[in-house]
Amino acid sequence: MRPAVYHRRVIRLSQTPMPKHMHKLLLVLSIALVTSGCGILYKQPIYQGNLLEKANVDQLQTGMSKQQVTLLLGTPSIDDPFHHDRWDYTATQRTNRRGTTEQKNLTVWFENDAVVKWEGDYFPEQDEQLARQTVKQFGRNLPKEKGKKGR
Numbered sequence: 001m002r003p004a005v006y007h008r009r010v011i012r013l014s015q016t017p018m019p020k021h022m023h024k025l026l027l028v029l030s031i032a033l034v035t036s037g038c039g040i041l042y043k044q045p046i047y048q049g050n051l052l053e054k055a056n057v058d059q060l061q062t063g064m065s066k067q068q069v070t071l072l073l074g075t076p077s078i079d080d081p082f083h084h085d086r087w088d089y090t091a092t093q094r095t096n097r098r099g100t101t102e103q104k105n106l107t108v109w110f111e112n113d114a115v116v117k118w119e120g121d122y123f124p125e126q127d128e129q130l131a132r133q134t135v136k137q138f139g140r141n142l143p144k145e146k147g148k149k150g151r
Contacts, residue, residue: 049077049091052106054124060108064115069108076108085110091123 056072064072069087076087089106106120 045093045095047091047093050074050089050106050122051091052089052122052124057106057122057124060115060118062115062117066110066113069115073108089120089122093123 050073052073059072060069066087073089077090078088080086080088087108087110089108090103091105092101092103094101104121104123106118106122108118109116
């Protein structure tokens with residue numbers, strides 16, 4: 001006589017049928033989870049345009065030539081082909097997580113290649129503040145040489 005052998009049917013999870021809508025639901029949930037976490041931890045600050053120094057803007061005077069203004073403030077960020085006698089120095093910054101952008105615009109008007117007036121706003125001493133924050137956040141780019149004193 002032969003001994004009786006019982007077979008147990010093993011059901012693996014990969015073999016169980018999953019409803020089609022569950023696949024779609026899992027896909028949507030995984031995409032939502034991945035994309036929602038993108039801005040939660042950190043958003044890098046973005047600075048664009050001309051960061052003007054307060055000392056340079058204070059030196060601006062009526063009667064200065066375009067070349068003198070270029071040496072003082074740099075080239076304008078917006079080169080308007082229709083208004084050659086108007087230079088716009090525009091700067092924007094986004095520093096918070098919500099993505100709100102702050103924009104400042106300093107406009108210089110010329111007549112016969114000489115400054116007539118200027119108006120607007122800018123981020124005063126923003127570049128010095130950025131330099132200090134960058135060193136705090138990321139460290140110095142290059143190590144100081146031991147034999148040389150500070151410049």
